[in-house]
Amino acid sequence: MANVHPLQPGLVHGGRVRVLKPSSSSSTGPVVYWMFRDQRASDNWALLHAADLAARSSAPLAVVFNLFHRFLGAHSRQLGFMIRGLRLLSLRFQSLGIPFLLLRGDAVDTIPELLYRCGASYLVTDFSPLRQVRAWKDDICSRVCPGVAVHEVDAHNVVPLWVASQKLEYGARTIRGKIHKLLPEYLVGFPELPILENKGKAWDPPEIDWDELLxxxxxxxxxxxxxxxxxxxxxxxxxxxxxxxxxxxxxxxxNYESDRNDPLKPKGLSGLSPYLHFGQISAQRCALDAQALRKSHPKSVDAFLEELIVRRELADNFCYYQPHYDSLQGAWEWARKTLMDHAGDKREHIYTKEQLEKAKTADPLWNAAQLEMVHHGKMHGFMSMR
Known part of the structure; x- marks a missing residue:
């Protein structure tokens, strides 16, 4: 990543914001929020930070989303859900008087070009632990003019990833204490979005043909x-x-504490995964509202917060600090050794990729989980861990 500089606290806790690229001038040009991972207007620390920067310098603010062609192999199942959400989000921003722009192409080209065209002073962007996204940000930082500062905000995790831990954690037991220690500082309510003046002078966003896009x-x-x-x-x-x-x-x-690990009780799960994945709801909002119910359902609330905060943020930690997160190279040494030790074992069944995809195996549990994935786009949490 680019060199990271500390930031003094403002409307948003300074520990949640990293300066990937400082500005070489005191420009009061527009502030651009490149929304990527956190696709919401409510309870969004990145949007709040961008609005705060704009309010302090009386600069216009715009939100931009860059649509890639099938990012990470996404199909209509994922893209349709995301775009329908963005369509609703664009209407929300319209009601707030904040221009919403949709770009298509490679962000390393479209984002710098937009910043240059509007004379931006700041680019605020969501945090993502993924290798490809981090490389894009490095590239963008090297392309934008010296007068543009680039800030990254972790609006996805309750405790910002780089604050929770500075190393690859072994498991939930090693990161849990670190996160819990920081929750009183970071698990706080959201401030109001600042009132912005001069909101739209820098842009005249073109109409988006959502029907054609879908x-x-x-x-x-x-x-x-x-x-x-x-x-x-x-x-x-x-x-x-x-x-x-x-x-x-x-x-x-x-009933969450008792039912969440029973695949025969699908209603025992929260059903929030698609919304959390696309950032259409804030994990912090879910946690704050859950805390208010602890007196009534202490065990279920604690179990929910463990999954929502500790386990989710452990996954981000793995992807950020393990460069080989998407291959067996990223597995712990004991796991790789076990696989090698048993590589030559005789298998009762050997399946083709097509047999696995179509749930044509001798294992009814695999078949059931695979069919749920095919027809419903998800797999029960208990089954995904088995």
């Missing part, structure tokens, strides 16, 4: 169709979290 995405990825069991967007996420009809907190939290 049609194009669905056409390209039609081999993996969309799912219909969850409604995208911030409102859909809050309905799943605490809606009056079947909200997790209102109806199902009480």
């Amino acid at each position: 049609a194009d995405v669905l056409r390209r990825g039609e081999d993996v169709p969309e799912i219909r069991w969850c409604e995208p967007g911030e409102e859909g996420a809050m309905e799943v979290l605490k809606g009056s009809k079947d909200g997790f907190f209102t109806k199902r939290l009480k």
Whole structure:
């Protein structure tokens, strides 16, 4: 990564923000928030930081999302859900008077070009632990003009990754204490979005043809169709979290501790995974609202917070500090040794990729989990750990 510089606290805790590239001038040009991982207007530390920078210098603010072609092999199932959420989000920003721009292409080209065109003073961006995204940011930092500062905000984790730990953690037991120690400092309520003046003078965003965009995405990825069991967007996420009809907190939290590891009780799970993955809901918001229910359901709340905070943030830690997170090279030495020791063992069954994909194995548990993935786009948490 680029050299990281400390930042003095402002509206957002200074430990949550890293300066990837300082500015060489005191420009008061527009502030651009490149939204990527945290696709929401509410409870978003990155948006709050960008708005704070804009308010302090009376500069315009805009939010930009760069759409890649099938990032990490995404199909219509993932892209359709994301774009439908972005469509709703664009309307939310419109109501806030904040321009929303949709770019298409390689971010290393589109983002610097936009910054140059509008004379930006700041680029604020979401944090991601993924190798490819970090490389993009390094490239962007090297391309933008000296007068543009680049700030990265961890709005995805409750405790910012680089604050929670500065090394690869062995497991939940080694990171749990570090995270819990920092929760009183970071698990706090969200401030109001600053009132912005001069919001849209730097942009006249073109209309986005969402229907055509969706049609194009669905056409390209039609081999993996969309799912219909969850409604995208911030409102859909809050309905799943605490809606009056079947909200997790209102109806199902009480049994979470006992039911979450029973694949025969799918309603025992929160159902929040797609929203957390695309950043359509804040994990911190979920945690804050869960804490308020601890007196009524202490064991279930503690179990939920363990999954929501410790286990999720352990995954980010692994991807950030283990350069080979997506290959067997990234496994711990004992795991690689065990695999090698048993590489020559006789197998009762040897399956083709097609047999595994179509759930045509002799293992009914594998078949059931695979079919759930094919038809519902998800796998029960207990099964994914087996």
